Amino acid sequence: MSEPLIQCRSLTRTYTRGTETITPLERLDLDVMPGEFLALMGPSGSGKTTLLNLIAGIDRPTSGTLHIGGIDVGGLSRSRLADWRSRAVGYIFQLYNLVPVLTAYENVELPLLLHRMSGADRHSRVAAALDLVGITDRADHYPRQLSGGQEQRVAIARAIVADPAILVADEPTGDLDKASAAAIMELLGRLSREAGKTLIMVSHDPACAAHAGRILHLDKGRLVEHAAATVGAAGVTT
Amino acid sequence: MQTLPFTYSARNLGRSRLRLLLSVMGSAMVVLLVLAAGGFVRGMTTGLERTGDEANVMIVGIGSEESIERSEIPASVASLLDASVPGLRTAFGTTFVSPEVQVQLPVVAGAGSPEGRLVLVRGVTPTALLVHSQCQIAQGHWPRSGHNEILVGQLAHTKLGVSAAALAVGSTVNIDGRDWIVSGRLAAPRSVIDAEIWMPLADLKEATRRLTDSCVIATLGTGPGAAEFADVAAFARQRLDLEITAMTESSYYARLAGFFAPVRAVVWITAGLIGLGGVFGGLNTMYAAFASRVRELGMLQCLGFRRSAIVLSMLQESCLATASGALLASAAAVFFLDGVAVQFSMGAFGLLIDAPALLVGLGAGLLLGLLGTIAPAYRCLKLPISESLKSI
Structure with a gap:
């Protein structure tokens, strides 16, 4: 059996605002296997996004350990963490966060500028990513010329273009209509199944979470329930 | 350090045409003033220097x-x-x-x-x-x-x-x-x-x-x-x-130029103070420009771009705007200020907008871009990435 890709042990995150101390995540233990599609659910303030941000390397734990691919992510310096993020993680945002002054192609190309590669190699990778999300014909369009679903597809292409092992998605369908949301979920599921990406997704929507292989429920910073999805990523009822 | 593409900085200027206009025109006004000051000082100094010839000797009364x-x-x-x-x-x-x-x-x-x-x-x-x-x-x-x-x-x-x-x-x-x-x-x-x-x-x-x-x-x-x-x-x-003494003509006029040093200093100080006002105006404009895309700055960090790369891109963006203003001001100065006569106690001289004056003007434009960016960039980038991503 393979080792977990992500290992959280007593993972705690505390914020101090004035005299108030907030602990959105408290002593969390979690293992995520390579290629796993994990959904994080729970009420607002339950710590879902905090956990997602810690795994994505854009926040640091206050205590506990977080090992990803054997690397103690919490112990990396700011610049090393930035380098690690660029290689290991693709982030999919609820509001897409595309750069409005860049075309779809240029948005997808952005993460590759952090890596040493030839222009031709970069071009082929961007083209492949756009093709994978089915948006090749919109490559020259600016975000304002795209629908919400198309924007999210571009954002997904941007997340996968550098071929990271982990994809994190924060409410990826939260701003989409039902049909677009279903299409995006189908795409994410395909990425997990066919490309072997480890996918961790925050969602309030049980229908979206049902695409995951495993669902975690968090409340007040603690893991309250592990559940296998009713419709797994592989489409198997468990 | 991997930098953001220059096109990103250049195209960011087009996000708000009003803001771009304010940045370019604000910079142009400040640089025009600096060029006027530079032209005044260069004109006065050159006028006095060129009046004296190294090969000429003057004999005057002791x-x-x-x-x-x-x-x-x-x-x-x-x-x-x-x-x-x-x-x-x-x-x-x-x-x-x-x-x-x-x-x-x-x-x-x-x-x-x-x-x-x-x-x-x-x-x-x-x-x-x-x-x-x-x-x-x-x-x-x-x-x-x-x-x-x-x-x-x-x-x-x-x-x-x-x-x-x-x-x-x-x-x-x-x-x-x-x-x-x-x-x-x-x-x-x-x-x-x-x-x-x-x-x-x-x-x-x-x-x-x-x-x-x-x-x-x-x-x-x-x-x-x-x-x-x-x-x-x-x-x-x-x-x-x-009862006579000799001196070179150039030393005589150099000494005269020295008498006007306080005037030149006052001109520079005035230009500097107005330039400082321009920096504060620039700070305000650039802060408004950057504050409106804090979430995007967080996203870029999320992708792996370092803060230094983002600051560099911001500097490119603002320097591009202020340099454009500086170029406009330089063109205006060459066409409308160069040679304009100014009288002073020694007679009169023409404002001189030459290469050194233009370099000072362009330098002032770039400095305006640099000083106007650092504080807003710091303010927008000091937020943790997770906080930036929540920004509206």
């Missing part, structure tokens, strides 16, 4: 080294110098020795002030055109002695506060209560002589009832056997009876 107008030396000094110091420059049998009287006199011309304005009037002989090589008669003819004729510098009208037409060849000018006819226009570009009035030496002496000269200006020769400054200085020292 104790009058700082003001030729106070100097009085015997009229015989010019011929004595010519006879006593071999190796002065000559051409066609004429030695480059120019006896001169320099005096500020009230001059009334055209519709100018009825009381007149003080203008430097120089009494000269034709050898003046030999020693002052930057001077030439641009129009008309050399003034004939005894005919009440004068040469008028091309910027003299600025000093008098009248139009150039009021000093056209053939017009009449009243100097110290006596009418003189403009026989020609004197051109001495970029030197303070351009604002002077020249008349025959004998006529000025007669008009001012003086027998002495103010100074003698001689040009040192070149090549073997040429006189050196030390030779003229020795002549001045040895002729104790004449």
Whole structure:
């Protein structure tokens, strides 16, 4: 059996605002296997996004350990963490966060500028990513010329273009209509199944979470329930 | 460090046309002011420097080294110098020795002030055109002695506060209560002589009832056997009876330029203070520009771009705007400010928008971009990435 890709042990995150101390995540233990599609659910303030941000390397734990691919992510310096993020993680945002002054192609190309590669190699990778999300014909369009679903597809292409092992998605369908949301979920599921990406997704929507292989429920910073999805990523009822 | 593409910085300028217009025009105004200050300082300094020639030696009365107008030396000094110091420059049998009287006199011309304005009037002989090589008669003819004729510098009208037409060849000018006819226009570009009035030496002496000269200006020769400054200085020292001293013309005007150092400092300080106001305006504009995309800045960090790369991109963006403003201001300065006449106690000079002045202006534009960006960039990037991503 393979080792977990992500290992959280007593993972705690505390914020101090004035005299108030907030602990959105408290002593969390979690293992995520390579290629796993994990959904994080729970009420607002339950710590879902905090956990997602810690795994994505854009926040640091206050205590506990977080090992990803054997690397103690919490112990990396700011610049090393930035380098690690660029290689290991693709982030999919609820509001897409595309750069409005860049075309779809240029948005997808952005993460590759952090890596040493030839222009031709970069071009082929961007083209492949756009093709994978089915948006090749919109490559020259600016975000304002795209629908919400198309924007999210571009954002997904941007997340996968550098071929990271982990994809994190924060409410990826939260701003989409039902049909677009279903299409995006189908795409994410395909990425997990066919490309072997480890996918961790925050969602309030049980229908979206049902695409995951495993669902975690968090409340007040603690893991309250592990559940296998009713419709797994592989489409198997468990 | 992997940087963001330049196109990102350039296209960000187009996000808000109003903001871009404010940045470019704000920068242009500040840079135009800096260029005006630079042009003033360059014009004044160059005007005084170019009036003095390294090869010219001035003989003035002892104790009058700082003001030729106070100097009085015997009229015989010019011929004595010519006879006593071999190796002065000559051409066609004429030695480059120019006896001169320099005096500020009230001059009334055209519709100018009825009381007149003080203008430097120089009494000269034709050898003046030999020693002052930057001077030439641009129009008309050399003034004939005894005919009440004068040469008028091309910027003299600025000093008098009248139009150039009021000093056209053939017009009449009243100097110290006596009418003189403009026989020609004197051109001495970029030197303070351009604002002077020249008349025959004998006529000025007669008009001012003086027998002495103010100074003698001689040009040192070149090549073997040429006189050196030390030779003229020795002549001045040895002729104790004449009570004269020698100095180079360039050192005299350099000293005059030194007297105006406080004026130049005040001009720079004023420009600097207004520039500081421009920086604060720039801070406000750039903060508004960056604050509106804090979430995007967080996303870029999320992708792996370092803060330094993002700051560099912000600097590119704001420097591009301010440099555009600086270029506009430079073009405006070259077309509308260069050569604009400014009067001062020594006469008048033209604003000089030359390469050093333009470099100062462009530097000011870039500095404006740099200073206007750092604080807003710091403020927008100091947020944790997770907080930035929540920004609306």
